[in-house]
Amino acid sequence: MDSEDEFNSSQVSEDEFMMDADSDAEDDYGVDHDDVGFESQHTDIKPAKHAYEVDFKVCSPEDIEAQQARQVADTSSLLEQPPEATAILFRHFRWNKERLIDKYMDNRDAVLEAAGLSEEAASSPPRIEKVPGFVCDICCDEDPEETFAMKCGHRFCVDCYKQYLRTKIKDEGEAARIRCPGDGCNKIVDSKSLNLLITGDLKERYDELLTRTYVDDKENLKWCPAPECVYAIDCKVRDKELMRVVPTVHCDCGHDFCFGCTLDDHQPAPCALVKKWLKKCADDSETANWISAHTKECPKCHSTIEKNGGCNHMTCRKCRHEFCWMCMGIWSEHGTSWYNCNRYEEKSGHEARDAQAKSRQALERYLHYYQRYANHEQSAKLDKDIYLKTEKKMQQLQNTTGMSWIEVQFLDSASQALQQCRRTLKWTYAFAYYLARNNLTQIFEDNQKDLEMAVENLSEMFEKPVDQLQGLKVEMMDKTAYCTKRRIILLDDTAVNLREGMLDLDVIHEREC
Amino acid sequence: MALPKRIIKETERLMAEPVKGISAVPHEDNLRYFDVTIDGPGQSPYEGGVFKLELFLPDDYPMTPPKIRFLTKIYHPNIDRLGRICLDVLKSNWSPALQIRTILLSIQALLGAPNPDDPLANDVAQKWKEDEKGAIETARQWTEQYAKP
Numbered sequence A: 001m002d003s004e005d006e007f008n009s010s011q012v013s014e015d016e017f018m019m020d021a022d023s024d025a026e027d028d029y030g031v032d033h034d035d036v037g038f039e040s041q042h043t044d045i046k047p048a049k050h051a052y053e054v055d056f057k058v059c060s061p062e063d064i065e066a067q068q069a070r071q072v073a074d075t076s077s078l079l080e081q082p083p084e085a086t087a088i089l090f091r092h093f094r095w096n097k098e099r100l101i102d103k104y105m106d107n108r109d110a111v112l113e114a115a116g117l118s119e120e121a122a123s124s125p126p127r128i129e130k131v132p133g134f135v136c137d138i139c140c141d142e143d144p145e146e147t148f149a150m151k152c153g154h155r156f157c158v159d160c161y162k163q164y165l166r167t168k169i170k171d172e173g174e175a176a177r178i179r180c181p182g183d184g185c186n187k188i189v190d191s192k193s194l195n196l197l198i199t200g201d202l203k204e205r206y207d208e209l210l211t212r213t214y215v216d217d218k219e220n221l222k223w224c225p226a227p228e229c230v231y232a233i234d235c236k237v238r239d240k241e242l243m244r245v246v247p248t249v250h251c252d253c254g255h256d257f258c259f260g261c262t263l264d265d266h267q268p269a270p271c272a273l274v275k276k277w278l279k280k281c282a283d284d285s286e287t288a289n290w291i292s293a294h295t296k297e298c299p300k301c302h303s304t305i306e307k308n309g310g311c312n313h314m315t316c317r318k319c320r321h322e323f324c325w326m327c328m329g330i331w332s333e334h335g336t337s338w339y340n341c342n343r344y345e346e347k348s349g350h351e352a353r354d355a356q357a358k359s360r361q362a363l364e365r366y367l368h369y370y371q372r373y374a375n376h377e378q379s380a381k382l383d384k385d386i387y388l389k390t391e392k393k394m395q396q397l398q399n400t401t402g403m404s405w406i407e408v409q410f411l412d413s414a415s416q417a418l419q420q421c422r423r424t425l426k427w428t429y430a431f432a433y434y435l436a437r438n439n440l441t442q443i444f445e446d447n448q449k450d451l452e453m454a455v456e457n458l459s460e461m462f463e464k465p466v467d468q469l470q471g472l473k474v475e476m477m478d479k480t481a482y483c484t485k486r487r488i489i490l491l492d493d494t495a496v497n498l499r500e501g502m503l504d505l506d507v508i509h510e511r512e513c
Numbered sequence B: 001m002a003l004p005k006r007i008i009k010e011t012e013r014l015m016a017e018p019v020k021g022i023s024a025v026p027h028e029d030n031l032r033y034f035d036v037t038i039d040g041p042g043q044s045p046y047e048g049g050v051f052k053l054e055l056f057l058p059d060d061y062p063m064t065p066p067k068i069r070f071l072t073k074i075y076h077p078n079i080d081r082l083g084r085i086c087l088d089v090l091k092s093n094w095s096p097a098l099q100i101r102t103i104l105l106s107i108q109a110l111l112g113a114p115n116p117d118d119p120l121a122n123d124v125a126q127k128w129k130e131d132e133k134g135a136i137e138t139a140r141q142w143t144e145q146y147a148k149p
C-alpha cells in the first residue's frame, strides 16, 4: 500500500482510521500535522540544537553498502565502465569521486592501467581452465586439473590462487587492493575473478572488508569505536576544523564519542588539547600519583577519611567538620561568592624569579588542574558504584513496598546526568590548564563553578539512606534538571567562543609521526 | 609435516644451479632453515666482504615471505643493528611466485644500491644523506672489520 496515495485520496478521515491500525503506514502517519501530505522525509541528518552539537547520522552496515552501490551505479554510466570496474576505480581512488572523474577524463588509459584494469574489461570473462603441460610456479605441481589467470597472464593452479586469496583476506585483511600473485604484477584481482575463486565464509569476510575500506576511505565516515558495534557515523566536520569544533556524536549503540579523534566524548576540550593533555598526564604520572589516593586527613582533627562516594562534600565522622575534598577548604564557603575551588590563583610575580621557583610554580599549576581532572574521573566511577548499590536496594524496596519500576527511574536519570556532567567537568579542567587568561576566562570559570556546585549537590543526594530517597524524588529531579541545564550553558558558551576564535588555547599542533 | 614439493624443488635447484656470489644451504635437521652467504657486490663499499645471513621458511611459505636476517655486522641504511632488512619484496611486494634465489639476488642488489630515503637504520640513513662519502668509508671499514673470511 502506498501511503502517499492514501493521504491524497478523498476519503481521508476514513482511511486515517484504517491506517492507524496499519503498521506499515504508521511511520508516515506519525509525522507532525504540518507535514501531512508529504511522503515522510527520512530526516537522516539530525538537526543540531545547541552550539556544541554537530550534525551527524548513524549508518548501519546496510546503509553503507547501499551508499556504495548508489555511487557506483551513478558513476558507471558516466565512465562507460561496468559496475565491477567502476567499483575498482572508486576503491583505487579511495572513493574520491571528483578526483576519479577528473583523472579519468584527463587520461583514461593511465587511470585504467594504474587501477589494474589496463586490458579491455569488456572482453571475454575470466574462467578456470586446464592447460596441458602447465607447471604451477607456486606449488610446483605439474599438470594441475584447474588453473586460473587474469588478463595479465600470470597463471597458477586454482588451489594456489585460492590459498593466496585466503591469506590476503583472512590473515592480512586486504580486500580492495589485492594484486595478482604474479611477481611484480600490479593488476588488481577484480570482483568477477574473486567470485569465481572464493566462496562461503571467505566471500563474507571479503564483502565485510570491502565495506570497511569504504568507511576508512571516506572522510565523512567513521566506525563507532565501541567493541562489537557495527555502526558507522556520518559527519561533515573536517580535520582542519577541529581546533574550533568538538564534534561529539552519539551512536545508536549508546556510545558517545568524538568524531574527530574517536576517543570518548571530551567536550568542551578540542581534540588537539586532549591529545596533548593525555600525553602530559602520562609523562607526569609519577609526580601526580600521590593525588589519586583514596584517603586524606581531616584538616581539623587529622583522623583518616576515606572517600567512597562521588561527592566532594566531606564530613568528618569524628569531629563533624565539613570540608571540600578537592581543596580541603571549609565547605560552607563553597556555596558563596568566596568559592574559588575551581580557579587556580597565580602567585604574585616576585615569588617566581628564579628558574627553580618557576618550575615549581608550573608544577603546582599543573597539579591544581590535574587533581580536579582526575578527581572528577574518579568521582564519576564512585557515583556509579553508589548508584548501583542504591539501585539494588531500591529493587528490594520495590519488592517489599510494591513501588513501581517507573517510580524509581528518576534515580537512573540522575545517575546518568551525573556521569555526563562529571565527564564534562573533567575536561573543563584540562581545558582551563591550556586556556590563556582574557576577559572571557572569568565567564568560563563561573560556568565551571556553577556546574560543579550543581553536580556536587546532586551527587550528595545519592549518599542519603535509601528509605528517604522516595521522599526526595521531586528535589532530585529538580537537581538533575539543573545539572543538565548548567552543562548545556557551559558547553554552549564555550562552543560559541571557540568557534569565534575568542579563546586562546596554548595547544601547538604536533605532527603525527 | 612433510616438506612441500615447492621447497624440495627450490632446494634442489639452489644446489644444482648455484647463483654466483650467493650460497644457501639447508640445515640437515631442519630443512626450512638455511645458512646463507652473500658476497658484497663489486664497486660497492661491501666489495670483498662475505656476509652471513640466516633464512627461515615459515609454515605458510610461499604465501608469506621467508624470514631473513644478516648475521654479519653491516653498515647500511636499509639494514638495522639486528640485521633486519628493509626490502619491499620481503614485505608488501612479496609474491608467492618469488623464490629464495630471487630474494637473495634482491638483497645483493640492495647492497649495491642503498636507499637512504626508505631507511630502517635511521642514524645510518641520516649519515648517508648528510655525508655520503663518510658513510661509504664507514661501510668499507665495517666490511674490512667484520666481513672478511
Ligand SMILES: [Zn+2]
Binding pocket: A136, A137, A138, A139, A140, A141, A156, A157, A158, A159, A160, A161
Ligand atoms: Zn599451485
Ligand SMILES: [Zn+2]
Binding pocket: A150, A152, A153, A154, A180, A181, A182, A185, A186, A187
Ligand atoms: Zn598478473
Ligand SMILES: [Zn+2]
Binding pocket: A224, A225, A226, A229, A230, A231, A251, A252, A253, A254, A255
Ligand atoms: Zn556504536
Ligand SMILES: [Zn+2]
Binding pocket: A258, A259, A260, A261, A262, A263, A266, A270, A271, A274
Ligand atoms: Zn576528539
Ligand SMILES: [Zn+2]
Binding pocket: A298, A299, A300, A301, A302, A303, A316, A317, A318, A319, A320, A321
Ligand atoms: Zn575531623
Ligand SMILES: [Zn+2]
Binding pocket: A324, A325, A326, A327, A328, A329, A334, A341
Ligand atoms: Zn574546594
